Amino acid sequence: MKKLWVNILRGLIWLMARLPLKFHYFMGGILAWIAKNVFRYRYSVVLTNVARSFPGNDYKFPKKVTDDFYTHLGEIAAEFIWFGGSSYERVIRKGLVKVTNPEVLTEYFDKSPSTTILSTHCGNWEVLGGIFAYFDATGKRHPLTKERLRVVYKKLSSAVSDEVFKRNRAYPIGEGGEQCLVESTNILRYAISHRNEKMVYMYPADQAPYRYAGKHFIGEFMNQPTNAMQGSMGVACKLSHSVLYMQMKRVKRGLYEITFIPICEDASQMTPEAILRRYYDLLEEEIKETPANWLWSHKRWK
DSSP, X not given: OHHHHHHHHHHHXXXXXXXXXXXXXXXXXXXXXXXXXXXXXXXXXXXXHHHHHSXXXXXXXXXXXXXXXXXXXXXXXXXXXXXXXXXXXXXXXXXXXXXXXHHHHHHHHHTSSOEEEEEOSBSOGGGGGGHHHXXXXXXXXXXXXXXXXXXXXXXXXXXXXXXXXXXXXXXXXXXXXXXXEEETTTHHHHHHHTTTSOOEEEEEOOSOOOTTTOOEEEEEETTEEEEEOOHHHHHHHHXXXXXXXXXXXXXXXXXXXXXXXXXXXXXXXXXXXXHHHHHHHHHHHHHHHSGGGBOTTSOOOO
């Protein structure tokens, strides 16, 4: 039954993706309006998170950021559908995401045993499955291949939804793309067991700590006391990875820019706490520059 539902939903996404991205943006705008004004999807969570993160502003500011966030959420949904049925060539041709400095990843990868990329929920993380296409479009040498890249994801509670989202994220990569995805409960064991292989690990590190992942208090983030997961930083330090922060900025509708910001060349020379603090400082800078670009509906502060 699970396989049947997955195939039905994937088939619908594939059919919908035949339509132009402009159509999906139109539909995404309608869905965003319904989510905000009819179902009030996590509206109080978003508004409270924004207001507490930007104290001292007048009452109009949180409302403006919240409105812009729901617009952005609609665009994420639109791009998710379009992306999930697009070919590798179509993803390159559209130019939805541009990598501004691929040479930074190449440089840090070349001179370290492996590289850890710390990603965020800024921009549109649902289209990162096309990262090979985005790098190939630059025409520059890069280390990303199906054999080297491992992306951490959190398994969803619904088996059908989990499979649909997993396939959607890996779809444009082509056959074998799903091998790049490693479930979060297995990534530490995987990284240690493959420590002699030169790899690139990508972690979305800005989520609230999972029950089984343990937590570390990092101090203030966006004016609020914050706990964070430390596991990925511990592995990077133990195995002397280079560590990069991956910024994903929304330039305009239909265009994101990925920029790599070095955190360290050899994580064994830093503590996990120091790496984590630097990551959250960079994330805070990014959020303050483009407030609506982050996933405010996530219950980050519980």
